[in-house]
């Protein structure tokens with residue numbers, strides 16, 4: 001089954017619980033537009049390498065498409081389409097005036113020099129410039145892309161259109177129109193979802209333990225902010241492996257250790273474990289914050305966490321979802337748990353369009369209000385329909401999407 005087919009399973013389950021027009025369902029099942037491009041890049045050794053890039057715009061019913069750009073060897077059209085579908089649903093759950101988009105390049109960026117990476121990033125924008133724009137489709141960072149790459153991309157776009165257009169891309173460095181609070185925004189949203197779930201389940205966060213898979217942007221900030229709430233972070237990992245620390249580790253120090261040593265292994269007081277062991281560790285809270293399809297029917301039965309907050313997009317397969325629901329594990333679904341990033345991206349875009357910039361406190365306060373409200377909407381809907389928070393999140397999203405599609409007269 002393709003990842004897009006898999007992604008549509010909870011959508012279908014939500015539709016079955018709602019009175020949804022067949023036309024709306026069909027519109028949800030395919031992106032409005034997707035594009036595949038070839039990007040020639042002059043390599044440092046004089047060769048020309050040709051990379052494949054993609055951009056998918058799943059829906060613009062509520063507003064411009066919005067979603068990140070991923071650089072990874074596994075990027076393919078099916079994955080980009082799936083991620084754009086999740087973005088439509090994510091923006092709708094939080095109530096942002098955006099549809100969903102996503103892009104990516106099939107590349108292992110660790111094999112490129114800085115100059116090659118810049119030429120690739122600029123080449124990608126040259127190829128997709130015609131279908132992105134401040135009021136059309138607004139990219140952002142995702143796996144293996146960051147503020148520096150966004151700055152090259154916005155610069156390239158502005159050269160093409162011949163004027164400033166900072167709102168075309170979010171997740172930029174502050175100096176070129178980024179927002180305070182954006183870097184940590186997705187992790188902050190994960191933390192808020194964990195905090196709210198603990199309140200509902202009467203779990204004292206100060207007595208809780210937590211494991212985080214993936215110690216990149218999302219995972220490291222989620223770990224730091226959950227640690228700040230008083231929970232004990234006992235395991236973290238990255239692509240090279242995982243570490244376990246029964247007494248708890250300080251994620252701020254672990255981030256410094258990783259920056260210095262390039263691996264987590266050897267962090268003082270920790271022992272090496274596998275990424276598989278991290279997922280099934282005896283913890284209260286599990287945060288998968290790496291890639292898709294990490295929690296599957298093979299390991300779901302062994303998972304001991306009471307709360308899973310999906311920092312990554314699509315980390316749990318539908319089979320695993322059913323197993324975990326039967327075990328009573330509360331999963332805060334990706335389209336809610338990691339919506340903090342796009343929420344602050346939206347704030348960045350608003351600031352860019354108005355040319356007026358907010359304090360970090362204002363960004364964080366507004367983010368918290370929107371995300372806590374979205375959590376409440378999803379939690380209440382789950383109770384109302386006697387279903388999981390994942391299906392409830394799709395019901396919340398579909399209600400708004402249906403209204404926009406009907407209001408526009410698309411069906």
Ligand code: NAD
Nearest residue numbers: 142143144186214215216217218238239290312313338341
């Ligand atoms: P990133 O590149 O900063 O970090 C990814 C981390 O995962 C790295 O530490 C990497 O080493 C690790 N990793 C990769 N493969 C792994 C594996 N097999 N096992 C364990 N760790 C592995 O990326 P990110 O921006 O933090 O994104 C992580 C996830 O969060 C992705 O699913 C992304 O789509 C999602 N997401 C990101 C944002 C955002 O604002 N950056 C927003 C919403 C969702």
